[in-house]
Amino acid sequence: MIIMTYNPYSLEGKTVLVTGASSGIGQSTAIECSKMGASVILTGRNEERLSLTLEKLEGTGHSMIVANLDDETEIEKIVEMASQLNGCVCNAGIGLGTKPAVFYKKKELEQIFTTNTISSILLLKGLVKRKKLINPSSVVFTSSIEGNAITTIGNGMYGMSKAALTAYAKTVALELAPKGIRCNVVTPGMVKTPLTAPTGELTQEQLDADAAKYPLGRYGNPQDIAWGIIYLLSDAACWITGTVLKIDGGITLV
Amino acid sequence: MELQEFINNFAEQFDDIDASALNGSTIFKDLDEWNSLVALSVIAMIDEEYDITLKGNDIISATTVEDLYNIVQSKK
Numbered sequence A: 001m002i003i004m005t006y007n008p009y010s011l012e013g014k015t016v017l018v019t020g021a022s023s024g025i026g027q028s029t030a031i032e033c034s035k036m037g038a039s040v041i042l043t044g045r046n047e048e049r050l051s052l053t054l055e056k057l058e059g060t061g062h063s064m065i066v067a068n069l070d071d072e073t074e075i076e077k078i079v080e081m082a083s084q085l086n087g088c089v090c091n092a093g094i095g096l097g098t099k100p101a102v103f104y105k106k107k108e109l110e111q112i113f114t115t116n117t118i119s120s121i122l123l124l125k126g127l128v129k130r131k132k133l134i135n136p137s138s139v140v141f142t143s144s145i146e147g148n149a150i151t152t153i154g155n156g157m158y159g160m161s162k163a164a165l166t167a168y169a170k171t172v173a174l175e176l177a178p179k180g181i182r183c184n185v186v187t188p189g190m191v192k193t194p195l196t197a198p199t200g201e202l203t204q205e206q207l208d209a210d211a212a213k214y215p216l217g218r219y220g221n222p223q224d225i226a227w228g229i230i231y232l233l234s235d236a237a238c239w240i241t242g243t244v245l246k247i248d249g250g251i252t253l254v
Numbered sequence B: 001m002e003l004q005e006f007i008n009n010f011a012e013q014f015d016d017i018d019a020s021a022l023n024g025s026t027i028f029k030d031l032d033e034w035n036s037l038v039a040l041s042v043i044a045m046i047d048e049e050y051d052i053t054l055k056g057n058d059i060i061s062a063t064t065v066e067d068l069y070n071i072v073q074s075k076k
Ligand SMILES: NC(=O)c1ccc[n+]([C@@H]2O[C@H](COP(=O)([O-])OP(=O)(O)OC[C@H]3O[C@@H](n4cnc5c(N)ncnc54)[C@H](OP(=O)(O)O)[C@@H]3O)[C@@H](O)[C@H]2O)c1
Pocket: A019, A020, A021, A022, A023, A024, A025, A026, A043, A044, A045, A046, A047, A049, A067, A068, A069, A070, A091, A092, A093, A094, A095, A115, A142, A143, A144, A145, A187, A188, A189, A190, A191, A192, A193, A194, A195, A196
């Protein structure tokens, strides 16, 4: 029997904080990180779904923190409760439906930027200030192809919040490099999660036709994104910072 | 809410169509200017003016402007 010991993609011995771990891409990322050997700290607002994720993790040493990232004092709570980290996945995010730009409301703009952009900025600020990210460590942001590689009618608020997140990630990658903290971004295409679950706005035929436009023939699964995130968390990516990794089944090529 | 007021608000979402060119029995999807941006605008207008959230399916199931008006009425 050959025992495989050489694996630069392993997360063995690493502790990783994952936001938005109660659903979709974050949940899958947490589970896959645990399978790769990491101890995972889960965070999200919904305690019940967060506990379900916790149950699905492999190995030991995992924990969860229930917190609302829209609230600065709760971000502080996460920073306070987190142990020393080798990795952080800033993944929590919301849609807000689609509407043309001339209908945007100030409240909606504030909401989307608060959750999708500002919460990750403040979380990372806290983690760095409290020296929770060790040298070396890796931070990964879940952005989107929307606003970064594509622009679609009606999706401007979401796209802006994600483009801003990417711009921030590049700046902070530069500023945190001397501390050995790498910062990278993944930009997923359409992934099947509760965020994108059909709401009756499009018929099943329309959805199937849209999925068929993807060169690789389908929408993404949460794991497809999780594996990209794991790569960026791992030592295999030790010379990568400020990069934007498109994981989109090839849709931005067409 | 009155049909005429609804027609005025509906017409506002088009660049080149005047409210006077529309009435309750206009088949709106046959209008030259009808497209996905106008559809999203109509949904957003109905949300803003009448505080009612329509789904894409509501637009699909309506044929005339009055159909749409009736859907909005039924959700009030
Ligand atoms: N699915 C896609 O097609 C797609 C494509 C590109 C990018 N993305 C991005 O990928 C990320 C994950 O999306 P998903 O599809 O996995 O969505 P999801 O299934 O709806 O999960 C979103 C997660 O974010 C958390 N969250 C939202 N608001 C929060 C808040 N105020 N405080 C704390 N946690 C909050 C939710 O936690 P609770 O429910 O517990 O509050 C949930 O765990 C998002 O940033 C999204 O924009 C998704």
